[in-house]
Amino acid sequence: MKTKFGIYLEKFMIKNNYTLEYVAKGTESSLSVVGHYRKGIRIPKDDFIERFIEKFISSESEADEIRYIVAYDRTPDLIKKKLEESKVLKEDKQTKIISLPVLGKAAAGLGHANFEDNTRMEILSSVPNVGVPKNAFMVEVTGDSMFPTLSDGDLVIINPLKKEIESIDGKVCVLNYHDQTYIKRVKIKKDEIRLVSDNSDKKRYSDIVISGEDLEYLKCHGSVIESRRKH
Structure with a gap:
């Protein structure tokens, strides 16, 4: 079956x-590699996708849609089958079944080196039916600086x-700062932005203050x- 990215x-x-030559040159790739991606017989690597987007x-x-379909292509067939089966399940007025890509980890503490290359899909069997935005994704939290939130x-x-x-x-966001990925609450002041931890131990988790050219x-x-808490 042809990959979604190939289509x-x-x-x-x-x-x-x-x-084919133009795309290969623009992505610094060989003709055969791009040809395989277009035919849908190979799933592109992350570095190709980022060069293609750029x-x-x-x-x-x-760009988010492209990353999503590549994440789907990487999903094992068994999970894809479950996703297709979930489409025919009757939704009630309160819940629905969706799947979202997990694009990596974000640190609630000292920061991760960008999103990790561990993309996978998660099936969520019960999500309040308030609407999940198109291209939404998931991130795994590491550390306890945002506890108890x-x-x-x-x-x-x-x-x-x-x-x-x-x-x-005032919102909790996933952010990248100097090639480190954080999950923090954002506080905006006139001349600065603070990435704030919800943990009350401010000696361990002081604010990250960003201003000026930074x-x-x-x-x-x-x-x-x-x-979604793992148990």
């Missing part, structure tokens, strides 16, 4: 009248639409919608 890439190339994609939402090992659902700094004041190194991946 996407073929349509993308036809729509933009791009040749070269050809200007929309952040489309979040605990080590929690899976949090991220709304990728909430990225603008002005819209996330603000350009801060990127928000989205805000937390809810958490």
Whole structure:
């Protein structure tokens, strides 16, 4: 069966009248590799996807969609079968069944080196039917600096639409700062942004204060919608 990314890439190339050679050059890849990706017989690696997005994609939402379909392609067939079966289950007015990619870990403490390369899919069998944004994803929490709001090992659902700094004041967000990935509460002041821990032990978890030119190194991946605790 052809991969979802293969279907996407073929349509993308036809729509933009791009040749195989042009895409290969733009992504610094060989013709055979890109050809395999387009035919859907191989799943692209993360470095190819990021080069493809950087070269050809200007929309952040489309970039998130590409990462999502690649995560789906990597999902084992057994889980895919369960996902397809879940589509025919009758939804009541309160709950529904969805699946979301887990894109890595975010530290509630001292920071992780960006999202880790451990993408997987999680099936959530009961989510309040209030609407999960398109391209939402999950992140695993490590550390206890956000306790009691979040605990080590929690899976949090991220709304990728909430990225603008002005819209996330007071919210718990997944952020990247100087190549480290954090999950912190954002506090915005006139001349600075603070990444704040909910843990009351401020000696261990002091605020991360960002101001001036350092603000350009801060990127928000989205805000937390809810958490799922592993038992």
